[in-house]
Amino acid sequence: MIAEAGLAALWFAAALAALQLVLAAAAVARGQEALVGGVRPVAILQGGFAAAAMAALIAVFLASDMSVRVVVENSAAAKPWIYKFAGAWGNHEGSMLLWVTILGLAGGAVAILERRLDARTLIATLGAQAALALGFYAFLLFSSNPFDRVSPAPPDGLGLNPLLQDPGLAFHPPTLYVGYVGISVAFSFAVGALVTGQVGPAFAKAMRPWVLAAWIFLTIGITAGSYWAYYELGWGGWWFWDPVENASLMPWLAATALLHSVTVLATRDGLRAWTVMLAVVAFSMSMIGTFLVRSGILTSVHAFAVDPRRGAFILALLALYIGGALALFGARIGTVRAGTTFEPVSREGGLVINNLLLSVILGVVLIGTLYPLVAASFGVQLSVGPPFFNKAAGPIALALVVVMAAGPLIRWRRDDAGQLTGRLTWPIAATCFAAAALVAFGPIPVLPTIGLSLAAGLAVASILPVIRRHPLRTPLFTWGMVVAHLGIAVSLAGMASDSAFTKETLLAVTVGQPARVGPFTVRLDGIKPVIGEGWSALEARLSATRDDDLTVLRPQSRFFSTPPTSTSESAIATFWDGQLYTVLGQPDANGRWQLRLWWKPFVTLIWLGGALVALGGALSLIGRWRRERRARMRDYWA
Amino acid sequence: MKRLLLWLPLAGFSFLFGIAALGLIKPADRIVRSHLVGKPLPEFRLPPLAAGKPGLTTADFRQGKPRLLNIFASWCIPCAAEAPQLLRLKAMGIPVDAVAIRDTAPALAAFLRRNGDPYDRIGDDRQSAVQLAIGSSGVPETFVIDGQGRIVLQHVGDIRAEDVDTIAAAVKGAR
The missing domain is CATH 1.20.58 (Methane Monooxygenase Hydroxylase; Chain G, domain 1)
Known part of the structure; x- marks a missing residue:
């Protein structure tokens, strides 16, 4: 019953998005700005129905309704409630529903909050947001229905991927998605402005808080995701240049550039075309990332269930939206009057260099991520690893740091190079x-x-x-x-x-044998079995000493019953000057245990x-809002 | 010129779209092929691991008669699945040698007891050094080596019943 209500809500949301698109298109075409009073409530309602569908999916997960396919495939009745709750988006269908829910809610938020944009551009913006939502609703309804039933219902589900059985799953995807999909608002603003030709400081000031808000969530999402991967994967690294990580980094790079260029547009009425372009690019990167992750076209540690038909569907949406927006850009940006120009040594000039460097890094990450795909189409197999990204992006990032240091100290309009050096x-x-x-x-x-x-x-x-x-x-x-x-x-x-x-050691030790890593002496005190909810584990007790200070760590080698998998749960001790990171491996025939130890200063x-x-x-957002x-x-x- | 520049982003995206569409239509072959097919085996000398069985060196493949080189491990489940097919090939008169990857003597002995033993020689490759040198990326893989020690064919993955004829034909074709 709840599942059917959820499906109905999804259909209603899709229908409202269609209505919103038609209304907006009619209003913009005929110049009937009064229609904005009609478009706003439709957008709010559409967001509401999308949220209702998401709530229904969470409800069937919490109730462990084993007649719903995604619940069977991704949950089990004996799971702790937090993993049932978060399991709602720990799978393809639920994750896409969360995606489109945030898209709908972002449109609703624009309809409620946006008061500065002129009525015509606002209608066009809401129309663009509805067009985006409509395509992704269609994707869910026609190829990824989260409310699909199975008959007969099995007695229990298959369980959630153990790597996802971590409290991080409850917070990380929603936070990341708010940023990742929230940046759609900037895309819609850009499309709206291209339709009406209203690109100027007022447009920039209206767009800035939306970009800023999405960017804050994206930053939190990436930071938290990095820490999650760091402690959950047990590889000791914090960034792997995995296609899925890059999929979140690329919109962040574009949004960071946009954040700075929009300031130039708001303050000095410069960089008009460029800002519009970046707004289109930022969300395009989100959509390309979604495509890369969901189509399974690239191999990634984030192994999601993949289906080429789904990939083709998203690719068609990409062609429609990104292709459409870029074509609109090519056709219409010429009608936007050129903004003001400025001196090379000026705040504006610094921000232009910032934008160029960020764009180059974005290009490097994009090329590195897609290169295996390009090579494969010419029959060559290869993978692009961290060495490429570090070597190519690292030096540019350091150059960016130099600009970042100088930028805020340069005056707007024009400045003197000598005085700047003095500062x-x-x-x-x-x-x-x-x-x-x-x-x-x-x-x-x-x-x-x-x-x-x-x-x-x-x-x-x-x-x-x-x-x-x-x-x-x-x-x-x-x-x-x-x-x-x-x-x-x-x-x-x-x-x-x-x-x-960083100091690293990998060794096999017997109980009682000490090992050294960095300033620490680590001793294996013993191994004992422990039982948790849905898993059993072998837990090591390690005592780490530095200058007579004792710290006890308990890394585990965990075995999950549904589905049967094992993971290693690292144990990390945090000190003021760094972290001691320990991973327990397998025993060998002679009763020795594999231990992997890292001392990571100031990580x-x-x-x-x-x-x-x-x-x-966040401070910036509050500051702008208060002013x-x-x-x-x-x-x-x- | 400037007007043309404005269409550049669309052109770039179209290229990406084409590549992605091609990638979807023709999914990449995820099997890693050895670059050494058609070339001589690299030089190696592996110690024995199974009781009563010699280790394996490159020279063993230069006796003028084609042989199979099976890359396997006792901990690998598809390797157990392909064991009957290897025994069939052995029964057809094709000699089979093996490289055991990251294995131990007791585990290997148990594996051979359980699944049968088609091997003349088994080399002990603790660090996967020889496996990587040959251009094998996983277990099991089977190489057809001709009488001069050249790699004729690489079979990636377990040998299924329907693969036996292909492999036997390749051995017959090799000299």
Whole structure:
């Protein structure tokens, strides 16, 4: 019953999206701006029905309704409730339903909140959002129905993939999707503006908070996903350049570039065509990522069930939306009047370099991700691994850090190169000092040395904009920028430190035998069996000592019953100066246990930095919102 | 010129679309083929692992008679599944040698007791060194080697009943 209600809600949402599209198209074509009063409620209702369908799917998972196919295939009655709940999106159909739900809700949010955009562009935007939603509703209804029944219903389900049986599943996909799909709003804004030709500061100011909000969630999602992979996979790495990871990184890179170019458009009315292009590209990257993940066209550790027909369906949607938007861009951007120009040495100039470098990194990641596919179509098999990405993207990212340090210290319109160098004295000094210290302290590889030195310089540079200013009189969005840039410095320091100072050992030990990794002595005290919900495990007790400080770690080798699989659950001890990461492997015939130990100095800075970046975004968003509300109040009283 | 530039993103996307469509229509062959097919075996010398059976060297394949080289492991389930087919090939008079990947003597002995023993020689490849040198990416794989030690054919995956004739024909065709 609940399943049928969910399916009905999905059909209603699709029908409303069609209505929304038709209404919007008619209103824009005939110039009937009054119709905006009709389009808004339809968009809100459409989001509501999509959410209802998602709620219905969660309900059948929580009730373990074994007559629903996705529940049978991805859940089991004995699972803890949190995995039943999160299991609703731990599978292809549910995950796509969550995707389209967020698309619908984002459209609804625009309909409720957006007051600055002119009526005609707003209608066109809502029309574009409806067109997007309609295609993905069709995808769900015709090729990935999450409410499909099985008859007769089996007594129990097959269970959830053990790697997904982690509290991370409850938060990570929804957060990532809010960002990933939320950026669709920027796409729709761009399409709306291309239709009406209204590209200017007002458009940019209207679009900025939506981009910022999606970007914050994307940042949190990527940061959390990286930590999840780090502790769950047990490989000791935090980023694997896996196609699915790249699928989330590419929209983030485009959104980051967009965030900066939209500021130029809002403040100085420059970069009009470029900003529109980036808004189209950002969500296109989300859709391409969805295609890559869902079609199974590339091999990935995120092994989802794949079906070439589904791939073909999404590819057709891609052609329609991305192709359509780019064709609209080619045909219409010429009608948008060129914006103002600016001097090379200026804030605008710095932001243009920022955009170029981000775009190059985006291009590198895109090429690296798709190259195996291109090569395969010429009959060559290959895979592109981390060495390519690190070598190609690393140096550009470091160049970007230099621009990031200088950018906020440059004046708008025009600046003097000599004076700018003067303002950069302290950051340059910090960089040189750090570099000298690193070289003197002990030679480490070149790239991490540069990374750590630049991180020091960027940290100093990023706080300069608020130095000698009254903290409360400094606008909140300036604080946001400072915190976000500082976050990048912190994260960069963590990455460089991890790659330069990590100590790793792999060894087979008997009980009682000590092993050394970095400053720690780790001893295997014993192995005992433990039982959890739906799994049993062998758990090692390791005592790690450094300078007489004792820490106990308990890594496990876990065996799941439904489905029968084993995973290794790493145990991580966090200290102020890094993490001790331990993984228990298999025993050998002589009673020795395989242990994998890492000492990772300051690795936590990577995710702390990511969190700071997201916090900076949030501060910025609140700051913009407060300023705008104050301005509205002033207008109201005037 | 500038107008043409505006259509560049669409052109780029069209290229991507074509590649992706091609990838969907013609899914990539995920089997990793050895680049050494048609070339001589690399030099190797592997110690024995099974009691009473010699180890394996490249020279063993230069005796003028074609042989099969089976890459297998006792821990590999498809290897047990292909054992009857290897025994059939052996019964047809084709000599079979093997490289055991990351294996131990007791486990191997148990495997041969359970599944039968078609092998003349078994080399012990603890680190997969020889496996990788030959261009094999997994277990089981079977190579047809001619009398001069050249690789004639690579069969990736377990040998099914319907593959036996193809492999026997390849051995007959080799000199």
